[in-house]
Amino acid sequence: MKKKVLIVEDEFIVASNLRLVLLRSDYEIIGIATSADEAEAYLQKKLPDIVLLDISLQGERSGIDIARKLQSKRIVFIYLSANSSQRVLEEAKATEPYGFLVKPFRKKDLLIMLDIAWYRYVNSIETKTNQETLLQKQLTAISEENIDGQQQLLKMARIMQSYIPFDLMMSGSRPLNTAQFNDKGYLRIGFDEYQFIEETALLAITNLKKTALSVILANTHTDINTIIYNSESAREKANIPSLQKTLTETFSLQSYLVFPVVLSNGQFFHYFFYSRQQHIHTNEHIALLNDLRTCLVALAEKIIYGAATPGLIQKVGVIRNQQGASVNYPEFRGVIGNHHLLLSALDLAAQVAPYNTSVLILGESGTGKEKLAQAIHLLSPRKNAPYIKVNCAAIPATLIESELFGHEKGAFTGAIEKRKGKFEQAEGGTIFLDEIGELSLEMQVKILRFLQEKEIQCVGGNSLIKVNVRVVAATNRNLEKAIAEGNFRLDLYYRLNVFPITLPSLKERKSDIKELAVYFAEKYCREFNKPFYGIAASMMEEMTAYHWPGNIRELENVIEQSAVLNDGQSKLELKRKLTDRNALPVSKVIKTLEDVKTAKDETEREYIISILRKADGRVRGVNGAAQLMDIKPTTLESKMIRLNIRREDL
Numbered sequence: 001m002k003k004k005v006l007i008v009e010d011e012f013i014v015a016s017n018l019r020l021v022l023l024r025s026d027y028e029i030i031g032i033a034t035s036a037d038e039a040e041a042y043l044q045k046k047l048p049d050i051v052l053l054d055i056s057l058q059g060e061r062s063g064i065d066i067a068r069k070l071q072s073k074r075i076v077f078i079y080l081s082a083n084s085s086q087r088v089l090e091e092a093k094a095t096e097p098y099g100f101l102v103k104p105f106r107k108k109d110l111l112i113m114l115d116i117a118w119y120r121y122v123n124s125i126e127t128k129t130n131q132e133t134l135l136q137k138q139l140t141a142i143s144e145e146n147i148d149g150q151q152q153l154l155k156m157a158r159i160m161q162s163y164i165p166f167d168l169m170m171s172g173s174r175p176l177n178t179a180q181f182n183d184k185g186y187l188r189i190g191f192d193e194y195q196f197i198e199e200t201a202l203l204a205i206t207n208l209k210k211t212a213l214s215v216i217l218a219n220t221h222t223d224i225n226t227i228i229y230n231s232e233s234a235r236e237k238a239n240i241p242s243l244q245k246t247l248t249e250t251f252s253l254q255s256y257l258v259f260p261v262v263l264s265n266g267q268f269f270h271y272f273f274y275s276r277q278q279h280i281h282t283n284e285h286i287a288l289l290n291d292l293r294t295c296l297v298a299l300a301e302k303i304i305y306g307a308a309t310p311g312l313i314q315k316v317g318v319i320r321n322q323q324g325a326s327v328n329y330p331e332f333r334g335v336i337g338n339h340h341l342l343l344s345a346l347d348l349a350a351q352v353a354p355y356n357t358s359v360l361i362l363g364e365s366g367t368g369k370e371k372l373a374q375a376i377h378l379l380s381p382r383k384n385a386p387y388i389k390v391n392c393a394a395i396p397a398t399l400i401e402s403e404l405f406g407h408e409k410g411a412f413t414g415a416i417e418k419r420k421g422k423f424e425q426a427e428g429g430t431i432f433l434d435e436i437g438e439l440s441l442e443m444q445v446k447i448l449r450f451l452q453e454k455e456i457q458c459v460g461g462n463s464l465i466k467v468n469v470r471v472v473a474a475t476n477r478n479l480e481k482a483i484a485e486g487n488f489r490l491d492l493y494y495r496l497n498v499f500p501i502t503l504p505s506l507k508e509r510k511s512d513i514k515e516l517a518v519y520f521a522e523k524y525c526r527e528f529n530k531p532f533y534g535i536a537a538s539m540m541e542e543m544t545a546y547h548w549p550g551n552i553r554e555l556e557n558v559i560e561q562s563a564v565l566n567d568g569q570s571k572l573e574l575k576r577k578l579t580d581r582n583a584l585p586v587s588k589v590i591k592t593l594e595d596v597k598t599a600k601d602e603t604e605r606e607y608i609i610s611i612l613r614k615a616d617g618r619v620r621g622v623n624g625a626a627q628l629m630d631i632k633p634t635t636l637e638s639k640m641i642r643l644n645i646r647r648e649d650l
C-alpha cells in the first residue's frame with residue numbers, strides 16, 4: 001500500500017519538487033501545508049503515515065510546535081531545514097524525529113531518509129509489541145505462582161524495571177489506612193538487588209514514630225487517575241506532609257508515576273513508580289501500563305489476599321548476591337556500581353539485547369562503553385557466535401575498508417591472498433564499532449549501505465556478500481556537533497541512533513567511586529600477590545574530590561599504580577597527586593630558548609602518549625603506535641627513552 005505523506009513547507013518551489021519526486025517514487029501526497037495552522041487542519045482530516053516538516057514556517061509557530069503533536073500521536077516525521085546549526089539540531093532532537101534533512105538535499109537523500117524513518121518506526125513498533133507480549137506472559141505467570149505477595153511483588157519489580165524505570169516501587173490499597181500502613185514495595189539498591197520496604201522498614205529508615213506516620217498518612221491525598229509528577233508538580237505541596245513527600249525526601253526521588261487499578265470487589269489499589277531522575281516517565285509508559293492493566297489487577301489481588309503455602313514463604317530482606325553480580329544477568333558480572341544513571345543504562349541494554357536492533361552507546365572515554373557492548377552481545381541470542389571489536393580510530397584510513405570488508409587477492413599492493421574482513425568474521429554475531437565518530441565520510445557511506453542492505457562488498461571484489469551481523473557502535477564524540485561541522489552523515493546518525501544508550505561519566509556517579517576502587521584494588525593486589533589492607537582514607541578523599549576526565553579507566557590505572565608501589569604491609573596510598581593528564585598545559589611564559597625546547601618536548605610527549613593509548617600500548621606491528629605515526633619503531637623507542645615515557649604513563 002502506498003504510504004501517505006503530508007508536506008509542511010512554506011517555500012512553494014521546494015514543496016512542489018518534493019511532491020513530484022514523491023509521486024514518482026510511489027508515495028501518496030495528502031496535502032501541502034505552508035503554516036502550522038494549515039498542517040493541523042490537514043491532520044484533523046486525514047492521518048498521514050509520514051510528515052515532511054520544514055522547521056521555519058509562515059506564521060508564529062514553527063515546525064517544532066507541530067512535531068510535538070506528531071510525537072504524541074506516534075506519526076513518523078522528518079525535519080527539513082536549511083539550518084543545521086548545533087542549536088537547531090539539539091532543539092529538534094528533543095522532539096525525537098525519525099529523520100532530518102538539511103536543505104538543499106538530493107532526491108536520493110530524500111528517498112533514503114524516508115526509508116530510514118520508516119525502518120525506525122516499524123522497528124520500534126515491533127520491539128514494543130514483542131516486549132508487551134513477553135511482559136504480559138511473565139506477569140501472568142507470576143500471578144499464577146504459589147508464592148506469597150511479597151515474593152510476587154519482588155518478581156514483578158524485577159520484570160517491570162527495564163520497562164517502567166524506577167528506583168522505588170510501592171503498592172497498596174486506597175484509601176490509606178491511617179492506623180496501619182499496609183503499602184509494600186522495593187527500593188532498588190543494585191542492578192538486580194532490592195530492599196523490601198514496608199511499615200517497619202520505613203519507620204526505621206526515616207526515624208519516624210508510628211504516630212507521626214499516621215499524621216502523614218492522614219494528610220496524604222489520593223490520586224483518582226493515572227498521573228505523572230515531576231519535581232515541580234510535587235513541590236507545590238511542599239508544606240503539607242504526605243507519604244509521597246516523605247518517600248521522595250528520604251530516598252532523594254525526583255519524580256513518580258501513579259497507576260491506580262480497580263480490583264474485582266471495587267476496591268482501589270495503586271502502583272507507584274518513583275525515580276531519582278526528573279521527566280523520566282512518559283505517555284508511552286502509561287500506555288504500556290494500560291495494556292498490562294488486567295495482569296496488574298490479578299497481581300494486586302494476589303499481593304493483598306493471595307496467601308501462599310506457609311512452607312514457601314521466605315524472608316525477603318535485602319536481595320543481594322555475591323560481588324554485585326546479577327543473578328538474572330550474569331552477563332553484567334564485573335560491571336560495578338549502583339548509581340541510578342548506570343542502572344538505567346544497564347536496564348536499556350537488557351531491554352534491547354534480545355533484538356537485532358543496532359545500538360549506539362554514547363559516553364566519555366573510559367566510561368565502560370566496550371564493556372556494555374560485550375554484555376549486550378552476551379545477553380542476545382547471538383551470544384554463541386563471534387563478537388568482533390573494531391576500533392575505528394586506531395586503524396589507518398588506508399586500511400580500514402579492507403579491515404572491515406576484506407579484500408580479494410591482488411586488490412592492492414601487499415594483498416597477496418584473499419582475506420575476510422571483520423564483518424564476515426562476525427557472521428551470526430555482533431560487530432562492535434568503537435569510536436565510530438572517527439570514520440571518514442566515505443566509510444560512513446559504506447557502513448550505512450550495510451545497515452540498509454545487510455550486504456558488503458570486499459575491496460577489489462565485484463559481487464555483494466550477504467552477512468548477518470548486528471551492529472553495536474560507540475562514540476565519545478558529540479555527533480550532533482560533528483554533523484553540524486559536516487564530519488558525520490545525518491542519515492547514518494539516524495540509522496544508528498535507533499536505540500541510544502548513554503553511560504554516565506564517573507564524576508556524575510561519584511557514589512560509585514568507593515566500590516569501584518575497592519574492586520580494582522582487590523583485583524590488582526591479587527594479581528601482584530600482595531595482601532589487601534584497604535585504601536587509606538586520604539586517598540579515598542582525594543579520589544572522591546577529583547573530576548576523573550579519564551573515567552573508570554583512569555581510576556583503574558591509579559589503583560593499579562598504587563598497588564604496584566604498595567609495600568604489601570599497609571593500606572594503598574596515592575603516590576602522586578591526581579591531575580588531569582589530558583588537560584592542555586597551562587600556558588607558560590616562554591622567555592628563553594630552553595623554555596621553547598621544554599614546551600616542545602612536553603607537547604611531543606603528550607602526543608606520543610595519546611597515540612600509544614590508541615594503540616593499546618603497542619609500539620610495533622600492524623596498528624602499533626609507530627605505524628600510526630608513520631615512523632620507524634626504533635625511532636619511536638628512542639623518543640620514548642628521551643622523553644621518559646613509561647608504561648604507567650599510558
Ligand SMILES: Nc1ncnc2c1ncn2[C@@H]1O[C@H](COP(=O)(O)OP(=O)(O)OP(=O)(O)O)[C@@H](O)[C@H]1O
Nearest residue numbers: 334335336364365366367368369370371476552553
Ligand atoms: N562499571 C564498571 N565496573 C568495572 N569496571 C569497569 C566498568 N566500566 C568500565 N570498566 C573498566 O574500565 C575500563 C574502560 O572501559 P571501556 O574500555 O569499556 O570504556 P570505553 O568507554 O569503551 O572507553 P573508550 O571510549 O576509550 O574506548 C575497562 O578496563 C573496563 O573493564
